[in-house]
Amino acid sequence: MSNPATPPRPADCVIVIFGASGDLTKRKLLPALYHLWEGGMTPKNFAILGVARSKYDDASFRERMFDFDPAQYPNAEKWSAFQKHIHYEPCDSTRVEDWPGLTHRINALADQHGIKSQNVLFYLSMAPQFFEPIINNIGESGLVVDGKRVVPVKKDDPTWQRIVVEKPFGKDPASAHALNQTLSKTFFESSIYRIDHYLGKELVQNMLVLRFANTIFEPLWKRDYIDHVQITASETVGVEGRGSYYDSPAGGAMRDMVQSHLLQVLSIVAMEPPVSMNAEDIRTEKIKVFKALRVPRDEDVPKIAVRGQYGAGAINGEGVTGYRDEDGVGPQSQRDTYAAMEFHVDTWRWGGVPFYLRSGKSMAAKKTEIVIYFKPTPHYLFREQARNQKPNQIVIGIHPNEGIRMRFEGKEPGIGMKMNEVVMDFDYVKQWQVDPPDGYATLLLDCMRGDQTLFKHRDEIESSWNAVQPVLDHWEQNPQDDLPNYAAGTWGPPAADLMMQREGRYWRND
Numbered sequence: 001m002s003n004p005a006t007p008p009r010p011a012d013c014v015i016v017i018f019g020a021s022g023d024l025t026k027r028k029l030l031p032a033l034y035h036l037w038e039g040g041m042t043p044k045n046f047a048i049l050g051v052a053r054s055k056y057d058d059a060s061f062r063e064r065m066f067d068f069d070p071a072q073y074p075n076a077e078k079w080s081a082f083q084k085h086i087h088y089e090p091c092d093s094t095r096v097e098d099w100p101g102l103t104h105r106i107n108a109l110a111d112q113h114g115i116k117s118q119n120v121l122f123y124l125s126m127a128p129q130f131f132e133p134i135i136n137n138i139g140e141s142g143l144v145v146d147g148k149r150v151v152p153v154k155k156d157d158p159t160w161q162r163i164v165v166e167k168p169f170g171k172d173p174a175s176a177h178a179l180n181q182t183l184s185k186t187f188f189e190s191s192i193y194r195i196d197h198y199l200g201k202e203l204v205q206n207m208l209v210l211r212f213a214n215t216i217f218e219p220l221w222k223r224d225y226i227d228h229v230q231i232t233a234s235e236t237v238g239v240e241g242r243g244s245y246y247d248s249p250a251g252g253a254m255r256d257m258v259q260s261h262l263l264q265v266l267s268i269v270a271m272e273p274p275v276s277m278n279a280e281d282i283r284t285e286k287i288k289v290f291k292a293l294r295v296p297r298d299e300d301v302p303k304i305a306v307r308g309q310y311g312a313g314a315i316n317g318e319g320v321t322g323y324r325d326e327d328g329v330g331p332q333s334q335r336d337t338y339a340a341m342e343f344h345v346d347t348w349r350w351g352g353v354p355f356y357l358r359s360g361k362s363m364a365a366k367k368t369e370i371v372i373y374f375k376p377t378p379h380y381l382f383r384e385q386a387r388n389q390k391p392n393q394i395v396i397g398i399h400p401n402e403g404i405r406m407r408f409e410g411k412e413p414g415i416g417m418k419m420n421e422v423v424m425d426f427d428y429v430k431q432w433q434v435d436p437p438d439g440y441a442t443l444l445l446d447c448m449r450g451d452q453t454l455f456k457h458r459d460e461i462e463s464s465w466n467a468v469q470p471v472l473d474h475w476e477q478n479p480q481d482d483l484p485n486y487a488a489g490t491w492g493p494p495a496a497d498l499m500m501q502r503e504g505r506y507w508r509n510d
């Protein structure tokens with residue numbers, strides 16, 4: 001995390017990426033590690049070992065990674081120095097028989113790169129059905145000496161082994177719990193890094209600063225002044241070739257985005273001020289929010305949740321086929337490519353304040369933002385104005401348009417009292433003259449440094465599943481015959497607008 005201002009360089013380690021031939025390694029993990037390396041933020045000695053079943057060797061794997069997008073690595077000379085840290089081991093890490101070879105390779109790489117400790121960062125980046133066998137095999141391998149050790153073997157030996165687990169973390173409360181149990185057999189909670197790349201986003205972290213480093217916001221941050229909160233993650237992309245996963249019982253917008261990323265964002269908006277900025281204190285407050293999430297009753301689901309699925313349409317002038325025509329998707333699929341849900345955080349601070357979360361594929365615009373809507377003034381003094389006074393809003397643009405904007409009423413120039421909405425704008429890029437860094441670099445650095453602030457605790461995961469499961473069950477048991485119910489390139493199904501309008505509220509789509 002960004003606290004302290006200049007984090008110390010992490011200790012030497014081997015980084016083992018399972019599922020390394022997949023997209024995430026190419027698109028996110030290696031570019032993030034490269035970025036850290038270029039900035040002098042990787043350990044002095046380190047090795048990256050890609051593990052997967054595909055038949056690469058070091059040279060062909062490096063070539064494949066570089067091939068992907070040379071724009072990620074514009075400086076060929078630097079790439080050639082960086083790639084010396086990258087290695088590859090073809091094996092099936094779910095098979096016990098393949099582990100002696102893999103363990104040997106990890107130890108050999110430590111020697112080769114002058115890594116004196118037994119520090120290993122395991123990164124699970126593959127389909128979730130492989131998580132449990134691999135975690136068990138890590139446990140059996142004898143490589144984990146720290147994760148389950150109460151006191152260090154040698155007093156000054158800071159050896160660690162940690163594990164990073166990508167989403168999806170389960171597909172319901174039972175499977176999430178089972179995965180947590182499996183992890184806890186080999187690793188202590190303090191060695192488990194459940195990653196959520198939304199927590200690595202600059203503007204999500206900025207929420208902590210906005211709320212807890214300023215005087216002017218926090219006094220208003222409660223039910224007395226806030227009418228409701230909207231959190232939106234709309235995407236213009238469809239399922240991007242992941243149709244068969246997305247259409248499976250583990251997929252859909254509620255699981256893929258709302259239960260994971262958006263509830264994490266909600267927890268940062270809703271948490272109480274922590275006692276300090278250390279990881280444990282922040283997580284303690286986040287966990288309380290998750291525990292306070294209202295679990296809806298089945299009969300409430302139609303009022304508080306909307307499922308959508310896109311049909312054919314157009315985005316930015318280009319024709320888009322409907323979800324049911326994507327590869328791997330069933331012709332009668334009921335899967336949600338859009339989900340909206342009203343959440344409640346049942347605490348003293350938030351009593352009666354709805355949090356509306358929505359996310360969808362193939363929508364009108366890519367937009368991830370938080371909007372805090374304030375209540376109207378207690379007494380309305382501008383009755384003769386033709387225009388209705390708009391509620392004050394704080395808009396936190398997470399991506400694109402990263403920044404924080406306050407929208408309030410101002411007087412238009414000239415004679416008379418004509419009002420209009422005005423905006424006070426902190427634009428991240430203009431202010432800092434840099435593009436926000438990719439969240440993965442921050443998160444990987446945090447794992448290597450042992451900072452869990454931006455990672456999910458097991459209680460957060462299990463409580464977040466509990467809050468959405470009644471909706472998923474209801475949808476499963478009540479097929480909808482109006483799907484697809486929104487055209488690609490629009491703002492989602494009309495039912496989601498109606499859900500808000502019934503309460504006299506509107507989604508912010510501009």
Ligand code: BG6
Pocket residue numbers: 167233235256368
């Ligand atoms: C991933 C989801 O976790 O987040 C994808 O699995 C989604 O379906 C992506 O497209 C969105 O991330 P971002 O950073 O582009 O908002």
